[in-house]
Amino acid sequence: MSPQSKPRKKKQGKAPGRRPENNSPYGALLESAAVLRSESWLLADAWASELYATLWLAGSGHSPLIEALAAMNDPAALTALRALSGVGAADVRAEAFAAAETVAARGVAEPSWYSPGAEFEFREAFLVTNLLGDVEVVAITQDRAESLETVLFMRQPVLGATAIELFATPDEGTIALLEDMIASTPDAFRNEITPLSATDVYDRVWPDVEQFWADGPDEEAEEGLIGSEDVRHPVQLIALADARVSALVPKEYEIPTVSPERTDEVVEAFLVSEHGIADVEVARAFARIFAGAAVEQNRDPVVYGPASLTAVLILNVAAKVHVSDADLALLPEIVRAWAYFTVDARDLPREEARAAWDEELPTVLAEFSEAYADPELAAERDGQFR
Structure with a gap:
């Protein structure tokens, strides 16, 4: 779901490359980096990010490339190092930055967009x-x-x-x-x-x-x-x-966690809501799976939509627990009740949100049923629903 933009917001792409003119294993990389010298820092970051991903997918590591670039007295090599120092993990950025400083100290010209000391x-x-x-x-x-x-x-x-x-x-x-x-x-x-x-x-x-x-x-x-x-x-x-x-937070910052007590709180709120399910214990068991999975993912249990509910049904039910035929028969009713409960708990436009759920629930349940019938997932189940 990629957002579309008007011409005034031209999206940055990767810099065009030319065919390498020498036998260096880094010839193509240097030629594409050379094009970046007069472009923008934004474009350089996008280029470096794709390079980082290529190295990651190849499993080759970053150090060999960074060390090779550091040995070159080439403006394109310095450009590549400046770009690499802006993306990826902190240790890789630091390694690329140190190598870039070494090359720059030899008098190699910086790319036009580089501004020493600039931070986000x-x-x-x-x-x-x-x-x-x-x-x-x-x-x-x-x-x-x-x-x-x-x-x-x-x-x-x-x-x-x-x-x-x-x-x-x-x-x-x-x-x-x-x-x-x-x-x-x-x-x-x-x-x-x-x-x-x-x-x-x-x-x-x-x-x-x-x-x-x-x-x-x-x-x-x-x-x-x-x-x-x-x-x-x-x-x-x-x-x-x-x-x-x-770069958004200090190094010592820690993400707040959702309290495990939130699971019980939401399950009880669901059970006293107008779910209309006669077998309260089955409703409780399914609700505990939904709420507990969200808390484990550090999400509030009432924040559910079709994609997240489908994922939890497959990952936390179909792949983990055996459910009796009688309990499975109640699942569609319980899933709809849970969906409606989350609408009210989040103060969403009730009729519109319920209609959206009604449109999506057949797909949610069909994908779960297909997953539950999958022999490979069935072989992984080592728990009992209740």
């Missing part, structure tokens, strides 16, 4: 969601060397980042960028733009960054780098996101 300063951030709240866009605008840049994180609770986009912030501001996105994707988002603090952004997005690196590469990630321009994958800008998001 938080300016503003906003949240846009769909009606049921499990598709989010987090926009963060930061200032570097008097240039405003905006990163859009498209994400889903449980599933994490689904796409990342980078923009030079339009003169009209971040809100104008989001208004264009909302207008260009009718019915995809609520027409509400909520301000976020720097810590709000970090709390939401940093776990996605960590989850991405922990999960490791997959076929979609590789296709995101080598496929057509129509294929977008967060692997392309995840290294950039790592650096930008980590």
Whole structure:
């Protein structure tokens, strides 16, 4: 779900490269870096982030490349190192920065966009969601060397980042960028733009960054780098996101956690709501799975939408516990009751939100049923529902 932008907000892409003219293993890289010298820091960051991702997917590490570039008296090598010092994990950024300083000390010319000592300063951030709240866009605008840049994180609770986009912030501001996105994707988002603090952004997005690196590469990630321009994958800008998001808070900052007591609180609130289920113990057991899974993911249990509910049904029920046929027969009724409960608990527009759930629930239940019948998942189940 990539936001569309008008011409005034031209999205930065990767710099064009030329065929290498020598036999150096870094010939193509140096030629593409040379093009960046007169471009922008924003474009250099996007280029470096894709390079970082390529090295990560290849499993080759960053140090060999950084060491090779540090040995060159080449402006393109210095450009590559300056770009690499702005993306990825802190230790890699520090290694690239130290290597760049070594090359610059030999009198090699800096790229035109480089400003010594420039750091990101938080300016503003906003949240846009769909009606049921499990598709989010987090926009963060930061200032570097008097240039405003905006990163859009498209994400889903449980599933994490689904796409990342980078923009030079339009003169009209971040809100104008989001208004264009909302207008260009009718019915995809609520027409509400909520301000976020720097810590709000970090709390939401940093776990996605960590989850991405922990999960490791997959076929979609590789296709995101080598496929057509129509294929977008967060692997392309995840290294950039790592650096930008980590700059939002002090090193000692810790993300607040949802109290385990919230599980019992929400389960009891569900059971006294108008769920209309005769077998209260089955309702309690399913509700405890839904609420407990959210708390384990450090989410409030009432923040559910179709994507997050489907994910929890598959990951926490189909893949983990055996459920009797009698209890499975009650699942559709309980899932609908839970969905309606979350609408009221979050004060969403009741009729509109319930209608949205009614439209999505057949798909949610069909995907769960398919997963529960999967022999591979059945073989993994080692627990009992109740």
